[in-house]
Amino acid sequence: xVNIPPYHIIVIGxxxxxxxxxxxxxxxxHNVEIVEAAPAVGxxxxxxxxxxxxxxVLRKLGVDKYIQKYCLEPIDLKMMSYxxxxxxxxxxxxxxxxxxxxxxxxxxxxxxxxxxxxxAAIDLGVKVYLDNRVVDIDPYKPSLVTKTGAKFTADLIVxxxxxxxxxxxxxxxxxxxxxxxxxxxxxxxxxxxxxxxxTGLDDLITVARNNHWFGPNGTMLTYLLEGVHGTMINLVLTxxxxxxxxxxxxxxxxxEAKEAFKDWDPRILKILDYADEVLEWRLFTHKEAxxxxxxxxxxxxxxxxxxxxxxxxxxxxxxxxxxSAILGGVLARLPTPDTLPQALKLYEKLRVKRTAxxxxxxxxSRWFTQMPDGPEQKARDExxxxxxxxxxxxxxxxxxxxxxxxxxxxxAFDELDKAFxxxxxxxxxxxxxxxx
Ligand SMILES: Cc1cc2nc3c(=O)[nH]c(=O)nc-3n(C[C@H](O)[C@H](O)[C@H](O)COP(=O)(O)OP(=O)(O)OC[C@H]3O[C@@H](n4cnc5c(N)ncnc54)[C@H](O)[C@@H]3O)c2cc1C
Numbered sequence: 327x328v329n330i331p332p333y334h335i336i337v338i339g340x341x342x343x344x345x346x347x348x349x350x351x352x353x354x355x356h357n358v359e360i361v362e363a364a365p366a367v368g369x370x371x372x373x374x375x376x377x378x379x380x381x382x383v384l385r386k387l388g389v390d391k392y393i394q395k396y397c398l399e400p401i402d403l404k405m406m407s408y409x410x411x412x413x414x415x416x417x418x419x420x421x422x423x424x425x426x427x428x429x430x431x432x433x434x435x436x437x438x439x440x441x442x443x444x445x446a447a448i449d450l451g452v453k454v455y456l457d458n459r460v461v462d463i464d465p466y467k468p469s470l471v472t473k474t475g476a477k478f479t480a481d482l483i484v485x486x487x488x489x490x491x492x493x494x495x496x497x498x499x500x501x502x503x504x505x506x507x508x509x510x511x512x513x514x515x516x517x518x519x520x521x522x523x524x525t526g527l528d529d530l531i532t533v534a535r536n537n538h539w540f541g542p543n544g545t546m547l548t549y550l551l552e553g554v555h556g557t558m559i560n561l562v563l564t565x566x567x568x569x570x571x572x573x574x575x576x577x578x579x580x581x582e583a584k585e586a587f588k589d590w591d592p593r594i595l596k597i598l599d600y601a602d603e604v605l606e607w608r609l610f611t612h613k614e615a616x617x618x619x620x621x622x623x624x625x626x627x628x629x630x631x632x633x634x635x636x637x638x639x640x641x642x643x644x645x646x647x648x649x650s651a652i653l654g655g656v657l658a659r660l661p662t663p664d665t666l667p668q669a670l671k672l673y674e675k676l677r678v679k680r681t682a683x684x685x686x687x688x689x690x691s692r693w694f695t696q697m698p699d700g701p702e703q704k705a706r707d708e709x710x711x712x713x714x715x716x717x718x719x720x721x722x723x724x725x726x727x728x729x730x731x732x733x734x735x736x737x738a739f740d741e742l743d744k745a746f747x748x749x750x751x752x753x754x755x756x757x758x759x760x761x762x
Contacts, residue, residue: 332356333481333657333666336470338460338493340367342374343629343646344486345443349387350654351484352450355661359480360452361472363459363487367444370436371603372513373551373560375536378427378734380644383651385429386739392442396553397432398534399423403724405695407707408541411591414710417725419536422716427734433534433560435515435553460487463496468624482666483625484653486646489610491631497620504610507636507692509544512563512583513605517556520600526593531559539591540706542698545638546587546594559597562637563587569606578606611636611689614682618674623667626674628653633681638695639688639723641733645681651738652676659746676741684733687723694722 333356337344340362348358376384376397384390399420406413423431448454458472469479485493495501518531530537530548539546544565551558565586569576580598587594598604612634618627629646653673660669697703709721720726 333661335359335482335484336361336468336478336480337484337486338362338470339486339488339629339631340364340440340444340454340456341486341488341629341646342439342443342643343631343650344484345440345447346383346387346389346647346650347484347486347628347653348447348452349389349443349450350383350650351657352447352452353387354654354658356657358447358450358452359455359478360447361455361458361460361470361478363457363473365457367440367454367456370513371515371605372436372562373433373515373549373558374436374439374643375549375640376432376434376439376647377641377644378423378429378431379736379738380647381423381432382427382429383647383738386651387446389442389446392446393434393439396438396442396551397430397434398550398552399430400433400534400536400549403536403538405538405540405710405724406591408539408544408546408590411539411593414540414707415714415722415725417716422730423734426731431734433536433549433551435551435555435558435560437555438553460492463493463625465496465620465625466622468622481624481663485625485627485631486629488630489612489634491627493625494615494627494631497618497625497627498615502613502615504612504634506567507609507611508567509564509609509692510567510569511565511607511609511637512561512578512586513607514561514563514580514583514598514601514603515551515558516561516597516600516602518550518559519556521559521597524596527596530593530597531557538695539594540695540697541590542703543696544587545695546590548594548597561594561597561601563594564609564638567608569608573606574608574610576606578604580604582606609636610634611685614685618678619670623670626653626670632677633685635681635685636688636692638691639684639733641684641688645684648680648736648738649673649677652742655739655742659742672745676745680736687729687733690723 337360462471547562628649656669723729
């Protein structure tokens with residue numbers, strides 16, 4: 327048997343995509359190091375939704391044992407009218423996730439997820455260099471230099487440096503900054519202990535649900551988190567941008583948030599009275615990149631660096647997690663230097679259509695859920711009330727069976743198996759057929 331030496335891979339960034347990729351590549355047998363700009367692994371006071379398509383990956387990679395005790399499974403997605411809070415439609419989440427898609431839908435605090443991923447990566451032997459912002463990349467060698475002056479050389483650089491990726495410009499040969507969507511959100515977590523006993527809040531602070539309000543030019547979302555910091559209610563309040571030009575994130579106040587949502591469900595305004603920390607976050611997306619691979623075939627983009635999308639479908643990190651499964655999978659099966667270009671091409675081929683489709687669906691969600699007051703909104707609400715639950719051809723993608731099957735039913739590992747089987751059936755020639 328030929329003994330194939332593993333690749334030495336440098337991952338840029340300890341975001342959700344970078345850490346998952348490090349785990350996946352490590353499990354594929356490669357030596358992985360991560361360089362991260364921040365002095366500590368990121369803490370954002372906010373939750374994240376992990377749908378079955380991404381929980382499937384995390385479970386297969388063994389990350390569940392690090393995070394499961396911090397995960398809540400929402401029973402349903404409850405969609406309401408912004409002003410009255412009247413329910414328009416409820417669609418189940420927990421039961422179809424487990425029964426139809428075979429993997430749970432989770433809510434988790436980002437800090438708990440990050441910590442779990444980091445522990446899993448370190449247990450696999452991944453080395454993490456914090457406080458090492460990458461300032462220069464030589465994609466041909468490939469190597470990179472960090473702000474400390476340290477130089478790292480590898481066989482492959484996997485760039486998961488997020489929305490403002492510097493590697494994206496290196497891959498494309500020109501700057502490709504993210505594009506503002508014109509919207510922002512307030513991100514807030516409030517301990518539910520502070521809210522106990524307040525009239526009208528029981529359902530919101532005791533039942534694991536995904537509560538969603540549709541309003542003119544905005545949405546509100548709340549769900550519960552059960553992390554190391556106790557039980558919290560997580561709020562994401564999206565509206566048209568009210569931030570000064572050039573500011574993309576800043577500490578805000580409950581007064582600002584209440585002002586922006588003053589005509590909305592009074593229950594949320596009541597919760598805001600108890601908020602200590604309010605963050606403002608400008609929302610961006612990326613134009614589709616013509617490629618994610620540098621011509622040297624030694625630098626590749628994943629996660630938001632490749633395809634940042636709007637958050638209206640809560641799928642941004644899910645796509646980065648799926649990317650990581652596919653990249654690890656192709657580099658497990660094509661692990662030699664001469665097959666690296668083919669492996670990267672196959673990764674890109676398997677991921678581009680999927681991420682473009684989900685990006686487009688996320689934009690559709692924005693328009694469907696944020697209609698201004700008027701006849702169109704009224705007709706939408708009447709349609710939703712008349713068409714409860716999940717069915718084929720539903721006008722709202724979160725109730726459309728076919729759409730949900732594609733989104734949540736996606737199995738990155740099956741996709742890999744299918745691609746490799748097809749290559750074998752199509753020809754006895756090398757795997758390069760997959761690139762066509
Ligand atoms: C309001 C909101 C809600 C969302 N909700 C969800 C949700 O519920 N579910 C979901 O799936 N997705 C959600 N998303 C999307 C999700 O947060 C992102 O898609 C995901 O976090 C991106 O992960 P990433 O690892 O690609 O990038 P990032 O998380 O941005 O990580 C990039 C990392 O690279 C580091 N870095 C950057 N530049 C350098 C450099 N030069 N040198 C070294 N390190 C560097 C950064 O410090 C950072 O640690 C949401 C997004 C928003 C804005």
